[in-house]
Amino acid sequence: xxxxxxxxxxxxxxxxxxxxxxxxxxxxxxxxxxxxxxxxxxxxxxxxxxxxxxxxxxxxxxxxxxxxxxxxxxxxx
Numbered sequence: 001x002x003x004x005x006x007x008x009x010x011x012x013x014x015x016x017x018x019x020x021x022x023x024x025x026x027x028x029x030x031x032x033x034x035x036x037x038x039x040x041x042x043x044x045x046x047x048x049x050x051x052x053x054x055x056x057x058x059x060x061x062x063x064x065x066x067x068x069x070x071x072x073x074x075x076x077x
Contacts, residue, residue: 002051002074010056011068016049049073 004012031037052072057064069075 005051005053005076010053012051
């Protein structure tokens, strides 16, 4: 999702794909080792990632609130 902000979008928000792949691999590993597929330990809890493009905000003449600046995981300048 952060690719949108890197490509010129103002803000992107979405699941952290790397974390999701790690969780999926852990789940598959357990199943392949003989564990029964159980929803409780195989459930996916997406972790969100915020990317903010400060260059785009400046181009648009926007002042980004400090709450968003503090929340952003990645700031593109």
